[in-house]
Amino acid sequence: MTLLNDDFLLTTPMAKKLFHDYAAKMPIIDFHCHLDPREIYENKNYENITKIWIYENGFGDHYKWRLMRANGVPEKLITGDGDDYDKFIAWAGTIEKAVGNPLYEWTHLELRRFFGINDVFNRQSAPAIWKKANEMLKTADFTPRSLIRRSNVKALCTTDDPASDLKYHKLLKEKEGQNGFKVLPAMRPDSAFNLTADSYDDYLQQLSHVSGVTIKSFKTLVAALKQRFSYFESLGGKLSDHGLNFFHFIPASKDELNAIIKKARANKVLTNTEINQYQTMLVEALMKLNKKFGWTMQFHMNAVRDANKPMLKQFGPNGGFDSMGTQPDLAQEFMKLLIAMQAKDRVPRMIIYSLNPNDWMQLATGMGDFQQDGVQKLQLGAAWWFNDTFSGMTRQLTTMAEQSLLPNFVGMLTDSRSFLSYPRHEYFRRVLCNVIGEWVARGQAPDDEAYLGRIVDDISYNNAHDQFGFFE
Numbered sequence: 001m002t003l004l005n006d007d008f009l010l011t012t013p014m015a016k017k018l019f020h021d022y023a024a025k026m027p028i029i030d031f032h033c034h035l036d037p038r039e040i041y042e043n044k045n046y047e048n049i050t051k052i053w054i055y056e057n058g059f060g061d062h063y064k065w066r067l068m069r070a071n072g073v074p075e076k077l078i079t080g081d082g083d084d085y086d087k088f089i090a091w092a093g094t095i096e097k098a099v100g101n102p103l104y105e106w107t108h109l110e111l112r113r114f115f116g117i118n119d120v121f122n123r124q125s126a127p128a129i130w131k132k133a134n135e136m137l138k139t140a141d142f143t144p145r146s147l148i149r150r151s152n153v154k155a156l157c158t159t160d161d162p163a164s165d166l167k168y169h170k171l172l173k174e175k176e177g178q179n180g181f182k183v184l185p186a187m188r189p190d191s192a193f194n195l196t197a198d199s200y201d202d203y204l205q206q207l208s209h210v211s212g213v214t215i216k217s218f219k220t221l222v223a224a225l226k227q228r229f230s231y232f233e234s235l236g237g238k239l240s241d242h243g244l245n246f247f248h249f250i251p252a253s254k255d256e257l258n259a260i261i262k263k264a265r266a267n268k269v270l271t272n273t274e275i276n277q278y279q280t281m282l283v284e285a286l287m288k289l290n291k292k293f294g295w296t297m298q299f300h301m302n303a304v305r306d307a308n309k310p311m312l313k314q315f316g317p318n319g320g321f322d323s324m325g326t327q328p329d330l331a332q333e334f335m336k337l338l339i340a341m342q343a344k345d346r347v348p349r350m351i352i353y354s355l356n357p358n359d360w361m362q363l364a365t366g367m368g369d370f371q372q373d374g375v376q377k378l379q380l381g382a383a384w385w386f387n388d389t390f391s392g393m394t395r396q397l398t399t400m401a402e403q404s405l406l407p408n409f410v411g412m413l414t415d416s417r418s419f420l421s422y423p424r425h426e427y428f429r430r431v432l433c434n435v436i437g438e439w440v441a442r443g444q445a446p447d448d449e450a451y452l453g454r455i456v457d458d459i460s461y462n463n464a465h466d467q468f469g470f471f472e
Contacts, residue, residue: 003108003120004105004108004109004112006020008105008430009390009427009430009431009434010430010433010434010437011434011437011438012434012437012438012440012441013437014433014436014437014440014441014447014449014452015430015433015434015436015437015438016433016437017449017453018433018436018437018449018452018453018456019429019430019433019456021449021453022433022453022456022457022460023429023430023432023433023456023457023460024426024429026152026429026456026457026460026461026462027152027153027154027461028151028152028153028154028422028425028461029153029154029155029156029461029464029465029468029470030153030155030156030157030413030414030422030425031155031156031157031186031239031410031413031464031468032157032159032186032239032241032298032413032414032415033156033157033158033159033413033414033415033416033417033421034158034159034415034416034417035144035156035158035416035417035418035419036059036158036417037158037166037168037169037172037183037185038168039144039419040144040145040148040168040172040183041168041171041172041175043143043144043145044143044144045137045138045139045142045143046137046142047084047137048084048085048088048130048133048134048137049088049129049130049133049134049137050084050085050087050088050091051084052137052418052419052420053088053091053110053418053420054078054087054088054091055078055079055087058079058316059417060079060417060418061416061417061418062318062319062320063103063320064091064094064103065078065079065319065320066320067094067098067101067103068090068091068094069320070094071090071093071094071097073090073093073094077090078090079315079319085130088126088130089123089126089127092121092122092123092125092126092129093122093123095107095121095122096122096123102388102389102390102427105427106421106423106424106427107121108120108121109423109426109427110420110421110423111129111133113422113423113426114142114147114150114420115129115132115133115136117129117132117133144419145179147419147420147422148179148181148419148422149179149180149181151422151425153181153422154181154182154461154465154471155181155182155183155184155470155471156181156182156183156184157184157185157186157239158183158184158185158186159186159188159241160185160186160187160188160232161187161188161189161190161191162187162189162191162192162207162211162224162225162228162232163191163203163206163207163210163228164185164210165210166185166231166232166235168183169183169184169185169235169236170235173235173236182236182470182471184235184236184237184238184239184470185232185235185236185237186232186237186239186240186241186298187228187229187232187237187239187240187241188240188241188242188243189225189240189242189286190242190243191203192204192207192221192225192282193242193243193278193279193282195260195261195264195270195275195278196264196270196275198267200264200265200267201264201265201266201267204221204261204265207221207224207225207228208224210228211223211224211225211227211228212227213227217254217257217258217261218254218257218258218261218281218285219254221261221282222285222289225285225286225289226289229289229292229293229295230293233293233295236470237295238294238295238296238468238469238470239295239296239297239298239468240286240290240295240296240297240298241298241299241300242283242286242297242298242299242300243300243301243303243305244279244283244299244300244301244302244330244334245301245302245303245304245305245325246302246325246327246330247276247279247280247283247301247327247330247333247334247337248276248279248280248333249276249280249333249334249336249337249340250273250276250277250280251277251280251281251284251340252277252278252280252281256274256277257277257278257281260274260277260278261278264278280337283337284337284340284341284346287337287341287346287347287348288341288344288346290348290349291345291346291347291348294348294349294469295348295349296348296349296350296351296467296468297348297349297350297351298350298351298352298353298381299334299350299351299352299353300353300355300381300384301325301330301334301352301353301354301355301359302324302325302326302327302330302354302355302356302359303322303323303324303325303355303385304322304323304324304325304326305317305321305322306319306321306322307321307322307323308321323386324355324356324386325355325356326356327356330354330356330359331354331359331362331363331366332362334352334363334366335362335366338366338369338370342370347370347377347378349374349377349378349467350367350377350378350379351378351379351380351381351410352367352378352379352380352381353380353381353382353384354384355384355385355386355387357387357392357395357396360380360395360396360399361399361403363380364380364399364400364403364404365403367379367380367404368403368404371404375408375467376404376405376408376409376410376467379400379404379408379409379410380396380399380400380403380404381396382396382411382412382413382428383395383396383397384415385415388415388424390431393427393428393431393432394431394434394435397409397431397432397435398435401435406455406459407455407458407459408458408463409459409463410459410463410464410467410468411428411432411459411460411461411463411464412424412425412428412429412460425460429456429460432456432459432460433456436452436455436456440452
């Protein structure tokens, strides 16, 4: 078997049929990514493959950066001012040692699917690949919009602060017919949660300005966010996303919340209880808004962010210094939130991801307590980040199937900053087909291609299309 042949990851006859005849042809809805709408609008060619693949102007693929650091590559050749060709060769040397890591497979998939390069990527092949790829990157087929179209993407959701003016979303909305795909904003209000940051007061002033609501209290903060929900929705927004790195459910009164905000704006030290009270009540308020607007609310939980403080100071966030969190009672605390909000009929449609797979069973079974008002109102999110692997995807799909209804699953997302990341959807679909194919081989599912093909089509695209309503 050659590297990444047509049937890679597909171990049964049914798996091969399901992928090649069903999954492979389905379009993509990438409902959570970190692509820059400005880059999509400006639609400029990249100077070379390092710029689009590894690093440019502070942005890039921190998955790659982590491996390069592990391989002893100096920061100058990762995020520094080193020569782009030298960075590319350093990445090739890293990939040589990455067999078994999903980046090994993703890297080769990207070379094959976008550039038609089938060589094994290493230091020996890198010079020729560098030359061929860079020649192709100069062509019209390799602008951001062309890459999105070539990947058969029909809609993608970027990650946007509530205070954003969404300038480029407005401009892209005018070009939807020409582009052939939608670029939609998804609200990520992390800055509103970060009341211990020195910039918290400045942020509330910015949010006040853009919303037209002077924020003087918790009530007016929620009013400002409500205005932003309306604005995002006017540009097609239908999802929000929330990073709960830790969570403790501690309710608070309006007076307590107003006092907490006042302390935070004055940069006074807050207690852990005050931080948890504010976070709890802001999550509750946002759940109410998501329910009111009919949005889907995503939670990304149990991550340790920016653990390497010296590198954080030097480089900033999103530099590859994050890892799996271990709050042991996080799922239990989140269940307290769901119980409280269900009593008020304020649980919206939700997708819940935890970076710690030890949370998955408790979350998956807990969601079953609140399934009502539509198809699969609550879902265990796709295997996220460090779980975005063959084994992680297999485990998530199996957990979802065993504890709920896998055919209702909305499927994969890239969670990526790279326009070359769309083969990750192919990777997921191959794993999905392999899981189902193995069920057939073991007699757990019928040997019924049409029935199983419909399930694959739905998870690949149809469920996201129908449940999110981007094309209404």
